[in-house]
Amino acid sequence: MELEKRKYVIYTCCVVIFALFVTRLSYLQLFNEEELSRESDKNSVKTITVTPPRGLMYDRNMKVLVDNKPSYTVTITPSQFDKNNLNEVAALLDIPPDKLEENLKSFKGTNKFNPAKIKRDVDFRTISFIAENKDRLSGVDYQTDAIRYYPNNFRGSHSFGYTSEISEKSLSKQIGDYYKQGDVVGSSGVEATYENYLRGVKGYKFITVDVKGREIGDLNEGKNDIPPVNGADLVLGMDKDLQEYAEKLMGNKRGAIIAVDPRNGEILCFVSKPDFDLSLFSGKTDPKVFTALLNDPEKPLFNRVIQTKYPPGSTWKMMMSMAAMGEGIITPTSTIACGGSFTYGNRSFEDHGAYGNINVTRAIEVSANVFYYKMGLAVGIDSYNKYGKLFGFGQKTGIDIPNETSGLLPSKPYFDKRYGENKWTQGLLVSLGIGQGELGVSPVQMVAYTAAIAMSGLYCQPHFVSKIINTGNGGDEEVKFEQRRIDMPQKYYDAVRYGMYLVVNGTGTAKNIKSSEFILSGKTGTAQNSSGKNHSWFVGFAPYDDPRIAICVLGENEGWGNVFGAPVAGALMVRYLGGAGFEVDPNIKTVSGGQD
DSSP states (O other), X not given: OHHHHHXXXXXXXXXXXXXXXHHXXXXXXXXXXXXXXXXXXXXXXXXXXXXXXXXXXXXXXXXXXXXXXXXXXXXXXXXXXXXXXXXXHHHHHTOOHHHHHHHHHTTTTSXXXXXXXXXXXXXXXXHHHHHHTXXXXXXXXXXXXXXXXXXXXSOOHHHHOOEEEOOHHHHHHOSSSOOOTTOEEEOSHHHHHXXXXXXXXXXXXXXXXXXXXXXXXXGGGGTTOBOOBOOXXXXXSOOHHHHHHHHHHHTTOOXXXXXEOTTTOBEEEEEEESOOOGGGGTSOOOHHHHHHHHHXXXXXXXOXXXXXXXXXXXXXXXXXXXXXXXXXXXXXXXXXXXXXXXXXXXXXXXXXXXXXXXXXXXXXXXXXXXXXXXXXXXHHHHHHHHHHHHTTTTSOOOOSSSOOOOOBOOXXXXXXXXXXXXXXXXXXXXXXXXXXXXXXXXXXXXXXXXXXXXXXXXXXXXXXXXXXXXXXXXXXXXXXXXXXXXXXXXXXHHHHHHHHXXXXXXXXXXXXXXXXXXXOEEEEEEXXXXXXXXXXXXXXXXXXTSOOEEEEEEETXXXXXXXXXXXXXXXXXXXXXXXXXXXXXXXXXXXXXXXX
């Protein structure tokens, strides 16, 4: 009887267990089939990520500035890679074995059949070796990607910017999961700002594989593949021929050039020298090359157009003129006595000459220091700061590339902090009146301010991109940037603009760039430099009666404003207005004697 009871218990347990298995199996097959199918596919399908070509960049006339070219990228599927081949593959790719091993370990957690990008822009000889030894070098493969190509005779290093492989830090901070290790992102310039447009949308190709990872064929005859969407193309306001000419004129000097269309703020040319070769970053970037650029004493990675903070010298005098008239200290016709020097306290401040009683237009024409020494004191620090901000100083212009400086625009709180509350003297304002002292501006700020004067108060945010061409849907997107009106009486602008006209076309400091073809206007400046030769500045616009270009030239340690800055700016304005084939007026030349 006891034996029968035991048999009954055993039979019952077996039936219950069998029923549980059947119930679970039925549930999985009937209700969880889709999820299980997906999990199964993960182990039998290789996903090839198809990275789309980055969008191109065009100039204002639809000439290509930044292009793409095909390149080979070596990939390794970690689960299939034979570690016995580690040293051979590392030598083939010129990667230290420990670094290659570290890279492969970092791909843990991904689908074991998915390839990881190991090295891009590999030469054809290496690719041929991999193809010939495919069976032996298991897991090692290659794919074709697009890398940047620069087809012109100029660099544009600091404007276009460069791309590089995404860092682990950026990967961890990204919103979403678009980027994977080995992906390329814009790291500077336009490439960085417009990354989300330029990168496009990745595609995916699905390939079935057996348990050993050997490819069988396209999944579902390729019907599940997701095609990539190419990156959007950018149309820049840049003029290709003007950019090439500007870089040629700057040569091996240190400094910056920026020209804009004053009617809308579009950047026509943008030069920062010394610069570097962008093609060094288009594919594989040798760490030694990048380290050399970082440590170069000439600072080729430093963007002098948007990051310098130099005193502007006499190019500041238009700003002081507008501030003095805006505060009612002077009118366009009132005169100030300008002798050969100005004494404040126990210090004498010198001038280039004695000009007698002159108005603001004449003061700009001859660059009379005494006139502006007096204006600095009369305007005072609070109004000085107010009008400086009105014309865009002490703040970023908002140019559409990263790392712009806001410069330094002194204020009462600034001086109180630096020297102690109420412990600084009004004597500081004397030097500030002529654009010296504790004042720091960048060329991009200077060209925006000059363009605003040219346009009688229309201040336009400087920018590179004017249009985005979405290749995915074929639609164009106009890019909008800030425009604002600096609301001051027209007669103030007229007085200042005419002074700039006389600087070039009268007896002023830049008469050496007077053109027989176009009416140029501008202002020279020479910024004192305690650590070496002075810096040469020039700001200007043309034509005088219908401005189509505004420009700023900065020559580091190039001395007087009319020796370097003015001739370079004059030649560029004439070339732009006349066109690429136009011969620059021989009257535009450097001079042996310098003027501020």
